[in-house]
Amino acid sequence: MKTDDLVEALSARAAPVDFREVGRRIALAATSGLIVAAVAILIGLGPRSGLATAGAWAFLCVKVAFAAGIAATAAIYLSKLSRPGGAPRHEIWFVVLPFLAIMGLALVSLGTAPASHWSRMVAGDAWLECLVSIPVIAVVPFALTMWAVRQAAPTDLRRAGAFAGLVAGGISAIAYALHCTDDSLPFVAVWYGGTIIVCTLAGALLGPRLLRW
Amino acid sequence: MTADETELKTLMLASQRGDAAAYRALLAKLAPRLRGYYKRRLTGVGRSADEAEDLVQETLIAIHLKRQTYDPGALFTPWLHAIARYKLIDFLRSNRMSRMDVPIDDHHDLMAADDHASAEGTHDMTKLLDRLPKRTRQAIEAVKLEGNSVAETAARYGMSESNVKISIHRGLKALAALIGRDSSG
Numbered sequence: 259m260k261t262d263d264l265v266e267a268l269s270a271r272a273a274p275v276d277f278r279e280v281g282r283r284i285a286l287a288a289t290s291g292l293i294v295a296a297v298a299i300l301i302g303l304g305p306r307s308g309l310a311t312a313g314a315w316a317f318l319c320v321k322v323a324f325a326a327g328i329a330a331t332a333a334i335y336l337s338k339l340s341r342p343g344g345a346p347r348h349e350i351w352f353v354v355l356p357f358l359a360i361m362g363l364a365l366v367s368l369g370t371a372p373a374s375h376w377s378r379m380v381a382g383d384a385w386l387e388c389l390v391s392i393p394v395i396a397v398v399p400f401a402l403t404m405w406a407v408r409q410a411a412p413t414d415l416r417r418a419g420a421f422a423g424l425v426a427g428g429i430s431a432i433a434y435a436l437h438c439t440d441d442s443l444p445f446v447a448v449w450y451g452g453t454i455i456v457c458t459l460a461g462a463l464l465g466p467r468l469l470r471w
Numbered sequence: 472m473t474a475d476e477t478e479l480k481t482l483m484l485a486s487q488r489g490d491a492a493a494y495r496a497l498l499a500k501l502a503p504r505l506r507g508y509y510k511r512r513l514t515g516v517g518r519s520a521d522e523a524e525d526l527v528q529e530t531l532i533a534i535h536l537k538r539q540t541y542d543p544g545a546l547f548t549p550w551l552h553a554i555a556r557y558k559l560i561d562f563l564r565s566n567r568m569s570r571m572d573v574p575i576d577d578h579h580d581l582m583a584a585d586d587h588a589s590a591e592g593t594h595d596m597t598k599l600l601d602r603l604p605k606r607t608r609q610a611i612e613a614v615k616l617e618g619n620s621v622a623e624t625a626a627r628y629g630m631s632e633s634n635v636k637i638s639i640h641r642g643l644k645a646l647a648a649l650i651g652r653d654s655s656g
Binding site: 259263264266269270272274275276277342343344 | 490553646
């Protein structure tokens with residue numbers, strides 16, 4: 259077919275479009291992913307115990323703030339990556355900040371505790387459950403986020419996939435915090451941080467295959 | 472900021488609002504730029520410039536389907552270049568070439584020169600055409616693909632000239648819809 263005819267055909271379909279749709283779809287995917295993940299955790303593993311104490315509430319808040327900080331900054335960056343041309347590289351630092359904050363807090367916490375407590379503070383009671391739950395629960399938010407990114411037009415598929423994984427990992431960690439009773443900052447830094455990074459790597463591997471358009 | 476950027480961005484913003492005339496003008500201006508860009512890049516990696524037309528058409532369709540991803544707060548030509556380059560790399564990869572073969576370029580390369588030597592793309596229109604109603608398909612084939620006049624076509628199929636024109640117009644719209652559905656699905 260002649261290119262001129264294609265131009266005619268396409269311009270006959272110049273329906274108005276809204277540039278905010280890219281961000282809205284990603285926000286919608288992340289929100290529904292969070293609901294699915296939270297329901298799965300609460301039904302599958304049950305809500306955490308010990309919420310009668312202020313300390314437990316404080317730790318719940320720290321965990322949710324850390325995970326939500328990652329999910330939110332990653333989702334904002336992802337909505338830029340989903341447009342052709344991508345996002346400014348220096349803005350990646352906003353996404354790194356929550357990791358640096360939790361690692362700093364974990365080091366302070368280890369530094370103020372006797373060395374004999376360290377292994378217990380890092381391993382907690384349920385490191386294995388955390389290691390398995392966060393990546394597994396992340397699957398649905400990941401699928402929803404990837405679907406939203408596919409509707410847009412990412413041109414760096416590996417990076418877009420990685421950030422979709424990061425969003426999903428963060429969302430999954432918010433949900434897991436509702437169940438988790440390991441109230442120690444080094445635990446959160448190692449197992450929450452580590453599993454979120456696993457989700458990011460999985461996203462980077464799957465991105466080029468799943469996001470092609 | 473170049474005059475190109477200002478002009479194309481104005482057209483793009485109007486296109487996003489649904490202004491068909493601006494959209495037609497925009498695509499008509501982009502096609503020769505893309506053609507020049509792809510011919511240079513393809514010959515640069517030792518491929519035939521004839522393949523450029525398919526890439527031009529594929530990129531125009533991509534621009535159409537993804538036009539909501541242009542952020543009015545950003546420059547237009549880098550957005551366009553990112554799509555053009557993405558489609559080029561995708562094309563070369565599916566033809567077993569590495570992106571290492573594609574020289575680093577930027578949106579200035581895209582704006583470098585127009586190439587008006589429009590050619591036929593081999594985009595598989597025959598399959599899409601088969602899905603149109605018979606009269607519409609005949610009219611498009613006769614006029615747009617075989618290059619007959621509207622009067623000849625009207626005589627051949629016993630239709631009035633205005634019916635042929637209407638059929639073509641509706642058919643092109645339906646084709647664009649089919650292209651959109653195929654590419655996004």
